[in-house]
Amino acid sequence: MSGFTISRRKMLAGSAILLASTAMPNFGWAQTPKKGGRLVLAADSEPRNLNPAIVASNGVFFISSKIVETLAEASFDGKDGLAPRLALGWEGAADGLSATFKLRDGVRWHDGKPFTSADVAFSALQIWKPLQNLGRTVFKDLASVETPDDLTAVFRFAKPTPFQLIRNALPALSSVVPKHIYEVGKIEDNPANTAPIGTGPFKFGEYKAGQYYRLTKNTDYWGKDEPYLDEIIYQVLPDRTSAASALEAEEIQLAAFSAVPLADLDRISRVPGLKVITKGYEGLTYQLVVEINHRRKELADLKVRRAIAHAIDKDFVVKTVFLGYAATATGPVPKNDPQFYTADVPTYAFDVAKANALLDEAGYKKGADGNRFSLRLLPAPYFNETKQFGDYLRQALAAIGIDAQLVNNDSAAHIKAVYTDHAFDLAVGPPVFRGDPAISTTILVQSGIPDGVPFSNQGGYKNDALDALIAKASETLDTSARTDLYKEFQKEVAADLPLINVAEWSFISVARDTVGNIANNPRWAVSNWADTYLAG
Amino acid sequence: MSPARRFLRTPEAVAGAILLAALIAMALVALLFPGDPQAIAGPALLPPFQDWSLPLGTDRLGRDVLAELFHGARASLAVGLAAAAAALAIGSVVGTLAGFAGGLVDEVLMRITDAFQTVPSFLLALAFVSVVGPSLGVVVIAIALGTWPGPARIARAEVLSIRERDYVASARAIGMHPLEIAFREVLPNALPPVLAMSSVIVAAAILTEAALSFLGLGDPNRVTWGGMIAEGRAVLRTAPFLSIVPGIALVLTVLGVYLAGEGIVETTAVRRGLS
Numbered sequence: 032m033s034g035f036t037i038s039r040r041k042m043l044a045g046s047a048i049l050l051a052s053t054a055m056p057n058f059g060w061a062q063t064p065k066k067g068g069r070l071v072l073a074a075d076s077e078p079r080n081l082n083p084a085i086v087a088s089n090g091v092f093f094i095s096s097k098i099v100e101t102l103a104e105a106s107f108d109g110k111d112g113l114a115p116r117l118a119l120g121w122e123g124a125a126d127g128l129s130a131t132f133k134l135r136d137g138v139r140w141h142d143g144k145p146f147t148s149a150d151v152a153f154s155a156l157q158i159w160k161p162l163q164n165l166g167r168t169v170f171k172d173l174a175s176v177e178t179p180d181d182l183t184a185v186f187r188f189a190k191p192t193p194f195q196l197i198r199n200a201l202p203a204l205s206s207v208v209p210k211h212i213y214e215v216g217k218i219e220d221n222p223a224n225t226a227p228i229g230t231g232p233f234k235f236g237e238y239k240a241g242q243y244y245r246l247t248k249n250t251d252y253w254g255k256d257e258p259y260l261d262e263i264i265y266q267v268l269p270d271r272t273s274a275a276s277a278l279e280a281e282e283i284q285l286a287a288f289s290a291v292p293l294a295d296l297d298r299i300s301r302v303p304g305l306k307v308i309t310k311g312y313e314g315l316t317y318q319l320v321v322e323i324n325h326r327r328k329e330l331a332d333l334k335v336r337r338a339i340a341h342a343i344d345k346d347f348v349v350k351t352v353f354l355g356y357a358a359t360a361t362g363p364v365p366k367n368d369p370q371f372y373t374a375d376v377p378t379y380a381f382d383v384a385k386a387n388a389l390l391d392e393a394g395y396k397k398g399a400d401g402n403r404f405s406l407r408l409l410p411a412p413y414f415n416e417t418k419q420f421g422d423y424l425r426q427a428l429a430a431i432g433i434d435a436q437l438v439n440n441d442s443a444a445h446i447k448a449v450y451t452d453h454a455f456d457l458a459v460g461p462p463v464f465r466g467d468p469a470i471s472t473t474i475l476v477q478s479g480i481p482d483g484v485p486f487s488n489q490g491g492y493k494n495d496a497l498d499a500l501i502a503k504a505s506e507t508l509d510t511s512a513r514t515d516l517y518k519e520f521q522k523e524v525a526a527d528l529p530l531i532n533v534a535e536w537s538f539i540s541v542a543r544d545t546v547g548n549i550a551n552n553p554r555w556a557v558s559n560w561a562d563t564y565l566a567g
Numbered sequence: 568m569s570p571a572r573r574f575l576r577t578p579e580a581v582a583g584a585i586l587l588a589a590l591i592a593m594a595l596v597a598l599l600f601p602g603d604p605q606a607i608a609g610p611a612l613l614p615p616f617q618d619w620s621l622p623l624g625t626d627r628l629g630r631d632v633l634a635e636l637f638h639g640a641r642a643s644l645a646v647g648l649a650a651a652a653a654a655l656a657i658g659s660v661v662g663t664l665a666g667f668a669g670g671l672v673d674e675v676l677m678r679i680t681d682a683f684q685t686v687p688s689f690l691l692a693l694a695f696v697s698v699v700g701p702s703l704g705v706v707v708i709a710i711a712l713g714t715w716p717g718p719a720r721i722a723r724a725e726v727l728s729i730r731e732r733d734y735v736a737s738a739r740a741i742g743m744h745p746l747e748i749a750f751r752e753v754l755p756n757a758l759p760p761v762l763a764m765s766s767v768i769v770a771a772a773i774l775t776e777a778a779l780s781f782l783g784l785g786d787p788n789r790v791t792w793g794g795m796i797a798e799g800r801a802v803l804r805t806a807p808f809l810s811i812v813p814g815i816a817l818v819l820t821v822l823g824v825y826l827a828g829e830g831i832v833e834t835t836a837v838r839r840g841l842s
Contacts, residue, residue, distance in 0.1 A: 272803060294612075294627070294802040351611045351628060412783075415801055423628055425788075426607055437787035439701060 064259050064547060068565035072285035073274040074244065074265035081235075082224040083206040084158045087165045089315060089463075092203075092557035093288065094265055097246055098141075099229030102132060102151070102205040105314040105466070105553040111198055112369065112466075114552065116559070117146070117207055117230065123194025127508040130186040130197055138253045140209045141234045148184040152176035153210035155186065158218060165470055169200045195510045199370075199467035202314065202554055232258035232561035242267055252561065259564035271415070275299055275541075284546050284565070287556040289538040292415065293354045296539060304544050309356065311550025312537035314466055315557065316365040319348070319357075319420060320475070321531040322449065322458040326491040329395060329404055330456060336528040338389035339457075340379035342431045343424065347381075348534050352419045357536035362521040363472050365464050365535040373518040376525035386431045397432045405434035406456035412445055417459050420533070424459065451483040453491070462486050464535075468517045473501045476529040492529040573834045580830020586823025594644050597637040604638035604790050605630055612806050626798060626809055636816055639792040643773050643820060646707055646791075650772035651765055653711035655718050659754060659761050662722025666757075667730055667749040677723070680716045688713025692775055696784045703786045706779060710772045717768070718761045725757035759835070766828015770821045777817055792817050 076090050083095045103121065106114035120133040138146040159166035160173050172192050177185040186197075207230070212223050226235050232252045236245035244265040248258055266283055268274050274290035277283045279302055291299060300307040321339070325331045345359040358366055362376045395403040408428075410421025421437055428435045435457065440448055448454045465471050474480060478493040500523060504516035524530075540556065542549055547564045549555065574580050597604075608621060608631040615624040615632070623632040665676035683691070692709035699705045729735065730753060738748045779785050780793030787794075792813040799809030 272800060275804065292801045294805050298805055419627060422605070423607075426603075426605060426628070429603060429606070439783060439787045441697070 064562065064564040065566050066256075066259050066564070067261050068259075069262040069264060070260050070285065070546065070563065070565060071264045071266055071283045072287065073268045073277060073283050073290045075267075075269055075271065075274075075288065075290055077240065077244075077267055080224050081227050082208065082221075083227075084154055084208045085162050085164075085219070085224065087163055087203050087206070089288070089557055092554075094244055094246075095206075095227050095229075096231070096557045097233040097263060097560050098227045098231045098235050099206045099208060100231045100559060101202055102207065103201040104558050105202040107313075107551075107553060112553070113198065113201060117151075118201075121198065121201070123197065125508075127191030127193060127506075128188050130188075130192075130194055132184045132186070134182045134184065135253060136182055138230050139251055140211075140230055141228045141249060142209075142212075143251075144209065144211055145181075146207070146209075146230050147181040148178035149181075150207055150210045151184040152178050153213065154205075154207045155184075157213070158208065159204060162218065163204065165200070165465070166204050168474065169196060169204055169470060191506055191508055193469075193505075193508050193510070193513050195370075195513055196467050196469050196505075200465075200470055203465055203470075231559050233260075233263060233559075236262070254561045257561040259562065260560070263560070278302075278305055278541055278543070281543070285540065285542045285549075287538065287540045291539070291541045293356055293539070296354070296356070296541070299541055306542055306544055308540040308542060308550050309537075311540060311552070311555030313367055314553035316367060316464045316535050316537050317414075317461045318360060318363075318365060318464055318532055319417065319534040319536065320460050320462055321424065321533060322455070322460045322490055323492070323528070323530055324453060324456050324458075324490045325493075325529070326453065327406065327456050329393075329406070332393050333527065334389045334393035335395070336531070337379065338386040338393070338431060339428070339433075340528060340531050341382045341386040341389065342427045343379075343531065343533055344381040344427065345533055348420060348423060352416050352423060353534065353536055356539060357534045360532035360535050362525040362532055363475065363530075364468060364517065364521050367535070368464065368466070370466075371468060371514055371517045371521075373521055375518070376522045378525070383430050390431060390433075395432075401432055402434040403432040405436060407438050407454070408435040408457045408459070409438050409440065409445060409449055409455045410459040411449075411461055412440060412442055414461055416536070417461050421459050424457070446485050450485045450487065450489045453482075453489055460486065468520065469505055473504075473520070476524055477501050488529070490529070494523075494527055494529065497523050497527070497529070574830055577830050577833060579826045580833070583823050583826025583828070583830055586819055587827045590640055590644060590820050590823060593637050593640040597641045604634040608634070612802070614806070615808050615812070623812055624806075624808060626795070627802060627806075632795075632809065632812060635790045635795055636792075636813060638790040639795060639813060640816070640820070642703070642786075642789050642791045643776060643817070646703065646710070646776040647769045647773040647824070649707045650710035650714065650776070651768040653707060654714035654768055654772075655761060655765060657711065657715040658718025659722040659758065661715070662719040662724075662761075663726050663749050663754045663757065665719070666723035666726030667745070667753055673723075676719075680719050683712070684716040684720075686713070689775060689778065692779060693782070693784065696779060701779075701784050701786055703789060706776055706785065709779070710775045713775075714768050714771065718764055721764065722754075722757050722761050725760055726753050729753050729756050763828075763832045763835075766825055766832070769828070770824045773817070773821055773824065 078091045080086050081091060081095045083091050083099050100116045102116060102118035103113045104116050105112055117135055118132040119135050123130045134148055140146055155176050160170040172188045172190040173186060174189040175187045209228055212228055213221055232249050233246035234249050236247045238244045246263040248261050252258060268277060271292050274286040275295045278286055296307050299305055323330050329335050349357045349359055361374060361378055364371045366372055390403055397403055408421060408425060411417045425435045425437055449458045462475055463471060474487040476488050476492060476497060478498055480487045500520050504513055507513040507516055545566045547566050548562045552558050607629045609625050609629050611625060611627055611629040613621055613625040621631050626632060661676055665673045691713040695709040695712060696705055735752055738752050777793030780791040781797040785791045785794050795813040796810045803810055
């Protein structure tokens with residue numbers, strides 16, 4: 032094994048110093064990134080399509096962000112919260128009609144072809160705008176991409192588009208794929224969707240269904256001395272209880288995305304050699320939301336919605352369902368968002384008496400059996416926590432005389448029932464806040480969204496004032512004016528309750544002590560891991 | 568010796584009867600147990616024997632495990648008995664018709680029975696519940712769907728021998744309608760061996776219901792033991808009692824049903840042998 036690594040290192044130009052340093056005994060070198068090694072980690076799902084330019088979701092990014100890179104990545108201390116990746120610089124025109132990206136020089140695709148602005152133009156126009164789940168909204172007004180030279184891409188918009196939005200969208204939405212691979216045949220059927228080719232620090236190795244994904248080191252990576260790891264193995268462990276045991280048995284070195292159940296964290300944090308890390312997911316905040324079907328006449332009444340909000344003990348939810356690994360929510364933007372969050376919104380304290388009074392006032396008196404009315408409650412099945420919150424919500428509603436009947440579905444049936452058939456009264460959903468309300472938050476309350484779009488307003492809610500506010504914000508170019516409009520938006524949502532935001536949470540990683548450079552950016556689990564290393 | 572005394576002389580039967588009686592008592596007490604078993608009663612994940620108002624502790628949301636256990640007994644028993652009754656009813660009717668009519672009817676009914684028997688009954692239940700949607704009634708039908716072929720085959724075999732008996736011939740001679748003969752003369756006499764299967768079927772039905780609930784396909788609005796085990800699985804390392812307590816209840820119930828059933832079969836078999 033070591034002979035193999037050294038011969039590989041010799042292939043790297045100018046590695047004499049490096050060779051000298053790694054040849055030394057590595058006692059006390061924990062802080063210095065060490066080269067080589069294989070990182071084995073738990074993967075709980077097996078996405079079929081691994082093309083992050085088409086499917087911008089965390090399950091896909093988790094694997095493919097190491098292979099296919101974006102123009103920029105989120106950063107704790109970079110300007111505008113960004114760090115350069117394939118783009119070195121970006122600037123928006125004052126009229127909002129163009130944005131210019133300066134690209135990195137000397138970058139090569141995994142098949143050896145050079146990366147140029149033509150690849151960016153192709154990805155943006157042929158994939159992000161027409162095909163990508165999130166890009167469809169953000170890049171809807173993108174008209175053309177000019178490529179004056181190989182290292183400059185100028186995005187032209189048909190209508191003024193706030194550059195703040197484009198900037199905030201870069202980490203998740205701007206995965207660049209090779210034009211020369213994708214220009215042949217239908218993009219959706221391209222073989223590179225399952226065996227991606229990118230510019231990232233790791234190349235796609237192989238995938239064995241039900242067993243593992245293997246990524247291998249890209250020896251031609253643009254980052255100096257990077258990547259440090261030789262290989263990354265995603266061990267498929269669909270059973271959430273097995274990740275903790277695999278970590279303890281040293282079969283895996285990392286379990287990200289809360290693969291270890293929250294209830295096990297306290298115990299596992301005391302196991303020598305393992306550490307529990309809550310950082311590194313700041314840019315991936317999930318929101319626990321009660322989705323409301325406003326077609327039900329009871330739920331169309333604001334008093335009833337307010338009563339439900341008062342009936343939910345958010346502190347109990349954070350403490351019991353999330354065991355403290357979450358924060359209570361006040362509105363549609365999470366508290367940890369540095370740009371848009373405002374605390375200045377109407378709030379609903381936990382108050383069962385008030386909730387009962389509101390329902391009485393609304394004219395829904397308790398019947399002989401103590402119930403006012405009954406409704407269907409559909410908790411999303413994706414997380415243990417959404418299901419448990421469903422159980423809690425049923426009890427919380429029982430306390431105010433609403434008889435909620437739980438309906439459990441698998442993922443596909445849940446999406447169909449809620450977002451296509453509208454066969455729900457209340458649903459528990461986990462939408463994601465992606466750094467800008469315009470990316471995936473405003474569609475949760477906006478009207479006029481076609482049936483069948485998942486994680487959008489399918490509750491039949493229509494509020495002209497709110498729609499106007501969203502429309503105005505989407506074309507306001509000035510960053511601070513735009514931010515103020517979204518603060519207004521939060522107030523309006525919290526006042527009219529098209530949905531009820533209960534809590535905000537993110538994920539937890541558990542890793543062995545030897546894994547270095549963990550959680551060093553706000554989207555760490557879905558970033559490129561070029562600087563991740565294994566010590567000892 | 569009377570059958571009752573013979574029953575009481577068999578230690579397994581007595582043990583089974585006691586377990587079963589305890590289970591029925593639990594189910595009945597649950598009727599008197601005040602309020603909703605899923606109400607949040609205390610702090611979450613309280614271990615057993617810490618607080619005597621919550622003797623078996625609480626689950627992840629702070630629900631009383633003892634109350635859930637008692638209500639779970641009701642669900643398990645209800646599903647077990649209803650599914651077994653449905654399976655026996657369908658099975659004996661189909662078996663009697665097939666055996667008594669013979670010919671084409673027999674062929675068709677038995678091929679249908681074969682078809683059901685070749686599909687693993689648990690898979691059938693799983694598929695049925697995932698398509699129709701989980702609720703207690705659906706779970707009962709799903710389990711009955713997979714279990715009726717057994718009783719049907721036994722009933723048919725019995726009917727084949729009974730239909731040649733003299734009293735059947737005389738019933739024919741006095742001009743009784745064939746269906747009347749089948750269900751008034753033949754079926755009652757064919758039932759004992761079919762009923763002997765009931766304990767096994769009830770036990771299997773309780774286990775199947777628990778397995779379905781464990782996989783998240785039980786009625787989410789009712790407490791079931793399988794559902795409790797599934798809930799506890801996420802915290803197996805930190806709060807194993809959440810899975811162990813309903814697990815033990817399940818084992819004892821199935822054992823009780825089986826032993827008591829065996830006891831009854833043994834007693835009646837001896838009586839038949841003596842007469």
